[in-house]
Amino acid sequence: MGLSDAFTLVCVVAGALLFLAGTLGLLRFPDTLSRLHALSKADNLGLGLIVLGLLPLQTSLMGGVKLVCIWLLAQLSAATASQLIAGIAARRKPQA
């Protein structure tokens, strides 16, 4: 097992753990905002670590660029969706 394989393994496992933690948070946290917080950790950092881990496996530069683009697009949509949901939650319960 080469150094790059070890890097991939560590990154992807860390990413998967973040997804697990995010899912646990989504299920167990008490209110909408903290659940969103848990979810966005998984979406951003978890997916980012998995993409980072898969980068050394790419044979071409284009493949790597596409992976990074997927991560960036997922970031954008996850951030927007979180803002939208948080906005609705804030409108429903202004004191929270």
Add this chain to the structure above:
Amino acid sequence: MSLVFDIALVAGLIALALHVVVTRDGRGAILAFIAFGLLLGIGWARLAAVDVALTEAAIGGGLTGMLLLRAHAHLAREIPPEAMARAEPRRWLAPAIACSLVTLALGAVVLAFPRPAPSLAHQAVASLETTGLGNPVTAVLLAYRAIDTLLEKIVLILALVGVWSLSRDAAWGGASQLRPAIIPEPLVFLARVLPPFGVLIAVYQVWVGADLPGGTFQAGTILAAMALLVMLAGLRPAPPTQARVLRVMLAGGPALFVLVGFLGVAAAQGFLSYPEAIAKPLIVGIEAALTLSIAGTLALLVAGPPDKAPAS
């Protein structure tokens, strides 16, 4: 390891399907249906049918889900919630029995498959050269079985005509009002940032569809999603349905398809057969025109019947 993943995937699919059928909460059922479409897309990808996976995720998960959500919102406004929640036992009994019978029959058919399964895949790949394409799926859709694809696109246009005919007389030829009462800032931001990337990805999908997974339907859905995003964020109003440009765009794809089809009678072996020398440019041209018309049709299907009187 991949067996574990597949079993988890199938278990998730069955659980979601049951949830969609059993739950009393209409909106919850639709959301579960969207998740079901996305999981099903992963399932198709596991079966190495990437073209089907992309279409399932885009149409089955995304677009159908949005259509259902809008229909549900309409219903919720007009029907009191207690009337929607009430269900009579006999009303679900017949569909349940029918669905079980279909499931059993499908299971029996799948188990009765001869081994090896009969397949036209070898012929499809062997004749690829004559079309100039590299993706056998696109070759099947646009060359070998082009008549199916053509009829499918015409059905889409008919569906849109059906939706438009639901509008009131005064609004005929007008535009749909998609703008929600409150437009959150992040949505506007997304509608400004995302469309250029969406258009780029759609163009890429059409272009790459000739040789790799991708194609008109996936690209059309992405374009439709971008158009809807812009309209929902209030950046641009929905186009009036009587606009000549819009109608030409909608009918253009199928019309070009039919035109090239008849060209085949004169220049090749018959209806919908391409002259071999220019097969690929013809197919890519048809795909481009079809993408625009699919995008327009899908976006306007979601936008719903026009409800604002035309300007003139």
